């Protein structure tokens with residue numbers, strides 16, 4: 001497991017903006033979904049892919065020879081429903097499921113009995129806190145309170161206590177969300193697994209993410225000599241660059257696409 005706490009290389013509120021040439025044809029690009037590519041919505045099913053973004057990502061995916069992956073807390077099925085790109089590599093549920101660039105999917109074994117007991121407990125919490133949503137993702141389960149942030153203090157109090165009752169699970173807090181996931185897997189481990197295989201192997205990793213769960217990947221990418229880009233202003237962070245918002249990410253990806261495709265035309 002990647003420990004973002006011990007691998008912090010920089011903890012600065014003010015980070016530089018990356019230039020478009022951070023991504024070259026020799027890069028591997030890893031993209032978090034919610035809060036990075038997608039603006040937050042109250043309902044996890046209510047997110048919208050902005051106009052033009054898929055064209056931009058398709059073009060970058062092509063120039064990178066397929067070395068582009070979505071790395072998300074969402075299930076891969078949810079990512080496919082949102083982005084409609086089942087051909088892209090993806091890590092879902094913080095890496096519990098991973099699809100390589102050839103479409104082969106691997107999953108981490110989960111204790112089904114523990115997961116069933118955890119689910120029951122999590123639904124019990126949601127039943128007594130009106131407006132708190134449960135997201136069931138097959139290997140992990142989450143409690144959402146974006147629409148009712150008044151429940152945050154209570155969830156912050158009870159979520160660690162729930163997690164402590166399950167040997168095989170741990171708490172992954174996020175943006176108005178408390179997720180319970182099997183131990184030992186995180187986005188850093190998922191990114192490392194991609195980098196050990198084609199078409200990612202030997203490439204310069206660039207990772208964009210906004211949340212605590214992305215710190216595992218920032219630490220991994222920094223360790224491998226790559227570039228970590230924090231979206232938003234959350235601190236502390238081990239990221240070395242920053243972009244301000246999903247809208248800023250779109251604008252930056254557009255400039256990356258332009259630089260890469262112009263360069264490709266020049267190389268022909």
Ligand SMILES: O=P(O)(O)OC[C@H]1O[C@H](O[C@H]2O[C@H](CO)[C@@H](O)[C@H](O)[C@H]2O)[C@H](O)[C@@H](O)[C@@H]1O
Pocket residue numbers: 032033034035036039040041042043044045047071072073074075135142144145146174175176177179211213
């Ligand atoms: O790793 P990510 O791709 O950033 O996924 C993290 C979680 O994102 C989703 O929840 C978040 O976005 C929702 C839609 O904007 C929002 O309603 C919620 O408050 C956020 O926490 C997703 O539902 C989770 O499964 C992901 O783990």
